[in-house]
Amino acid sequence: MPEHTLAPAPHPVPKRSAVRSLLRLWPYVRPVRWFLAGSVCAALLASCAALLVPLVLRRIVDGPVAHHDTAALWPPAGLLLLLGLTEAGLFGVRRWLVARPLSRVERTLRGDLYARLQRLPVSFHDRWASGQLLSRATSDLFTLRLFLAFALVFLIVNSATFLTGVAIMFSLDWRLGLILVLPAAPLVVLCSFFEARYSSVARRAQDQIGDLATVMEESVLGIRILKAFGRHRTMARRFRDQARELRSTELRKARLLADLWAVIVGLPELALGVALCVGCVLVAHGHLTAGTLVAFLSTALALRWPVESLGWLLAYSNEAATASDRFFEVMDARPAEEQDTPRTDLRPEGAEPDGIRFTGVGFRYPDAPPDTPDLLRGVDLHIRPGETMALVGATGSGKTTLTALLPRLYDATAGTITLDGTDIRDLPRQRLRELVAVAFEEPTLFSASVRENVLMGAPEAGPQALERALDTAQADFTRRLPEGVDTQVGEQGLSLSGGQRQRLALARAVVGSPGFLVLDDPLSALDVHTEALVENALRQVLAGTTALVVAHRPSTVLLADRVALLADGRISAVGTHQELLESCPAYRELMSGDPADRVREGSTAR
Incomplete structure (x- = not known):
């Protein structure tokens, strides 16, 4: 281990907008942009099919129902069935369009993150807890994929559906439409306030997940030490404390989301109740047809999901923005410098080796x-x-x-x-x-065979080089393993003794001569x-x-x-060893374990 004190894992919280954080994903999204666009189009067409249902209901109520014409009811009823099947089919197409492409995006993100971690200097890894890096490579990238596949699509689709539905409601009756649109202003203010509060809590939760992963990893890798010293209960308490902190943060997220949802659901429902009362009065006085009121209310009910999902979509978008920030914190770290045109010769031509x-x-x-x-x-x-x-x-x-x-x-x-x-x-x-x-x-050692671990030092080395390296390291125990050099040594090589692991590490160093x-x-x-x-x-x-x-x-x-x-x-x-023993008191002290003055006194006495 490096002879210095490790710093704790950094938890930077950059001040930036969620939109700007998510836009950084564009280079990864660009290759699949047409699949995403197709998914949005399919979802939009499905939503349009749903919004046509109230207009068909209006025709049914004001036509066959009002005139008691049962025969005329079948064509619009068939149209309703067709619209329902179309909506279901289009949503199926939407999922089919994005499932495979976005899994490739996640794979690319994870591959780039892993490649960057391999290029970053050791000093970077000294500062970062492994659990923080692990959570970025797993849960954060999963969050980003779900955002691209679902939240992003429905932020666009639900916004367009809401605007289209509002336009339909105003075309049916502007007075009722105005009643339902009035809650929009307080909702915008509330969502802005929510976004600022929720993003901070979401970042804290994702960092705590990384810390919890670190504790779990350390407990698993150090299980022998914990059991040997009877400290498993101490580590369990530490895990419970951090899990409790994470639970508290998640509950804070839930409370924020619940408050937002209560207002998002409550205000439109209140407006819908007022619109229903006003609409009934208008129908009673002959200023509005029953079919128009049914179509208006059906359209308003069709808009409940786009409005009520706003809280969830905003919350998930903030979590995705935080995940994007955490991903790019690693990607933005400066990798070890790679020279563009380095010299490949070991020494100037004609020069003698200098060691x-x-x-x-x-x-x-x-x-x-x-x-x-x-x-x-x-x-x-x-x-x-x-x-x-x-x-x-x-x-x-x-x-x-x-x-x-x-x-x-x-x-x-x-x-x-x-x-x-x-x-x-x-x-x-x-x-x-x-x-x-x-x-x-x-x-x-890595979770691989003895052969793979040793040849990591020289992948091109052949069987003879492998045997020589094992002989040099006196690692003849490998031949007695169940499958010889093809035996898997397990995670961290813990199935082997400390001396066996050290001999394999020595063989890895010398295998390539x-x-x-x-x-x-x-x-x-x-x-x-x-x-x-x-x-x-x-x-x-x-x-x-x-x-x-x-x-x-x-x-x-x-x-x-x-x-x-x-x-x-x-x-x-x-x-040489003998020269330093004779001339260097500090060296004599180091080799003998006795203070230098005692060594000198002993020499004088002799």
């Missing part, structure tokens, strides 16, 4: 407190071609960080690092990471017997590569040709 050279290298983590010094300050170190250099230092001195700079998991904030004379910033990242192989102290090798205390989880076997095999690998090995034990130090001591952010001493 690995650190010159004035400095580094500080972006989240480090401003009043603290840089972790690395002017590191100068030269590892000659074919040489193995052991890097030692006290815990927290920056050894792991220095090794992470070589494959550019982090970028140095000062100075230069060169491979055979070429600045690593002049190399394509892919090429750099083909040249530099890494084995970390904490081995990470890299020109440059970085090993971060690669033998810490091995027993003494296995460690000796791995060291003997590893010496053959190190003889043909330029290597930097982080070491904490003398046995690992002895693998190296020379040793570098990192202290106070700088390389304070370089030499």
